[in-house]
Amino acid sequence: MSHDVPTRSCLSPATRVSTCAVLEARLRDTLDLHGQFRAAHWNVRGPRFAPLHGLFEEIAGSLLAHADDLAERAGALGRIVHATVRAAAAGSGLPEPPADLTAEDAWLDHLAGALAALSRSLHADIAAADAARDPVTADLLTQMAADIDKRLWFIESHRAR
Numbered sequence: 001m002s003h004d005v006p007t008r009s010c011l012s013p014a015t016r017v018s019t020c021a022v023l024e025a026r027l028r029d030t031l032d033l034h035g036q037f038r039a040a041h042w043n044v045r046g047p048r049f050a051p052l053h054g055l056f057e058e059i060a061g062s063l064l065a066h067a068d069d070l071a072e073r074a075g076a077l078g079r080i081v082h083a084t085v086r087a088a089a090a091g092s093g094l095p096e097p098p099a100d101l102t103a104e105d106a107w108l109d110h111l112a113g114a115l116a117a118l119s120r121s122l123h124a125d126i127a128a129a130d131a132a133r134d135p136v137t138a139d140l141l142t143q144m145a146a147d148i149d150k151r152l153w154f155i156e157s158h159r160a161r
């Protein structure tokens with residue numbers, strides 16, 4: 001089964017293949033992390049329930065918007081996107097959620113680590129997109145990285161010192 005459909009995109013076929021592999025990898029990470037933020041939103045318990053419940057939902061919504069941007073960029077480059085929940089779960093490079101799905105600090109530490117891992121991947125991907133002379137993908141990834149870094153700040157700022 002082909003992963004690609006014909007397109008008049010100005011990027012070379014080799015660039016499109018490598019760029020779409022990156023976009024799909026980050027898409028799977030992002031969908032996985034969206035699900036994890038939802039699980040945190042639904043399950044967290046404790047004295048900070050109200051702010052954390054709301055924060056986790058806000059970030060989950062942001063991740064879903066990023067997932068859409070990643071998938072549609074891949075689509076614009078001729079990619080058939082394989083990113084069902086099953087594919088995302090199998091292909092994500094992010095760590096598993098904490099064993100205790102209710103603990104506030106365990107969730108905050110875990111989600112901070114996952115956001116930081118996603119940020120690291122995005123920064124490497126930006127450099128790769130620049131090297132491949134794909135400024136549109138580099139810009140999309142840069143905007144996403146800026147938001148992910150901001151969300152990491154929000155999560156870290158809720159952690160008791």
Ligand SMILES: [Fe+2]
Nearest residue numbers: 041042053057
């Ligand atoms: Fe909700």
